[in-house]
Amino acid sequence: MPIRIAVLDDYQSAAQSSADWTPLRDRADVTFFTDHVADPADLVRRLESFEVVVAMRERTAFPASILDRLPNLALLVTTGPFNAAIDVAAAHARGIVVCGTGSVPHTTAELTWALIMAVTRRVAAEDAALRAGRWQTTIGPELAGSTLGILGLGNIGARIARYAQAFDMDVVAWSENLTSERAEAVGVKLVSKQELFERADVATVHLKLSERTTNLIGRPELELLGPRGYLVNTSRGPIVDEYALAAALSEGVIAGAALDVFSVEPLPADHPLRLAPNTVLTPHIGYVSEPMYQRFFGDAVEDIVSWLQGTPVRVISAG
Numbered sequence: 572m573p574i575r576i577a578v579l580d581d582y583q584s585a586a587q588s589s590a591d592w593t594p595l596r597d598r599a600d601v602t603f604f605t606d607h608v609a610d611p612a613d614l615v616r617r618l619e620s621f622e623v624v625v626a627m628r629e630r631t632a633f634p635a636s637i638l639d640r641l642p643n644l645a646l647l648v649t650t651g652p653f654n655a656a657i658d659v660a661a662a663h664a665r666g667i668v669v670c671g672t673g674s675v676p677h678t679t680a681e682l683t684w685a686l687i688m689a690v691t692r693r694v695a696a697e698d699a700a701l702r703a704g705r706w707q708t709t710i711g712p713e714l715a716g717s718t719l720g721i722l723g724l725g726n727i728g729a730r731i732a733r734y735a736q737a738f739d740m741d742v743v744a745w746s747e748n749l750t751s752e753r754a755e756a757v758g759v760k761l762v763s764k765q766e767l768f769e770r771a772d773v774a775t776v777h778l779k780l781s782e783r784t785t786n787l788i789g790r791p792e793l794e795l796l797g798p799r800g801y802l803v804n805t806s807r808g809p810i811v812d813e814y815a816l817a818a819a820l821s822e823g824v825i826a827g828a829a830l831d832v833f834s835v836e837p838l839p840a841d842h843p844l845r846l847a848p849n850t851v852l853t854p855h856i857g858y859v860s861e862p863m864y865q866r867f868f869g870d871a872v873e874d875i876v877s878w879l880q881g882t883p884v885r886v887i888s889a890g
Contacts, residue, residue: 576601576623576875580630589861590868594876599623607631607837615640622646623878625871628858629654630836635661646670646883648874650867651858653887655780655807660889668878669887672870679857680730683805686829687714687773690801690851693827712772712799715739720771721759722787723806724749728777729757743767746778768795773803780807788812793819801827805857808833817843820850831857 576595578586581603592601602621607630608614614637618624623646626633633647635658644667649657652671662669689695693709700708719735721728721744728744735742742759745767754761768774774796778784788802789812796802802825804811813834819825827849836855838845844852870885877884 574599574622575620577618577621578603578625580607580627581605585864586868589864590872592872594872598879611637619643623875629656632656634658638662638665638667646878648871650871659887663889668883670874670883670885671887672867672885675862675866676726678860678863679805680727682831682857683731683775683803684734686803686831686851690827690829695851717772718743718770720767720774721777722746723777724753724757725777731775732757732759743770747783765795768792771796771800773801775803776806776810778806778810780809785809786812790815793825796825798823798826800825803829805831813844817847820847831855
């Protein structure tokens, strides 16, 4: 009897065309779900008959309370090499194998730079004004000669530093564990968190979400950034206090913000950020590119085939 596979949150109906699923043709029935189910009870009802679930990043969470109610689940695949929304230890305790996939390095960095350009040069506002019959309504700054502050100098942060240097920007960086040796290797200056916000014309977030980074950026940091400063976040929504940010934008405490990530996704219709001025908002598309999806779903198929053969690959450990 074929196993049942659920592919979740396939918003763009892209999962099937992004990979070759034929290796599973005679061994599995694959169902692609294009909608998002937020209610836990509804999610359990949808998935209770499936042995394999493919989760798209962190769109759907799998805490222990959900895993406990999915007795048939044997393999949980997440796109990407890790997933903070999956309780991996709880999965292992229940005999559920958790596997990840590879990724490509450019996609989120490229969107980050697009957002920096869009918010500083008011691209969205000028586009809307032109369509409404107005011409040249804003004046933007130049990036050349200004300072970019990077919070988190991992693979994406380091790539952003190179982009900024190509635009003749000064670059400073901070994270709790960043060393001067790492900063020097990337060609940027290590500063304190306070100094980063004091100096930056644009501050961009590339940190992992953890207890230490939740609400790391709030009203004090935004006041340091000041009325000519911009905040960009393509990492994780909860790193920024969104309500403090919305208030700061409305009060002119900072010049603008560009956000691809939010604490609740999809962003609720009544969220104050939807009405905040001088913003560019995108629906968590930092990782949404054709090469990334091809890698995600190609590896997901390989994960499932390898698991069926008794030799699972890219297994995510609980530690």
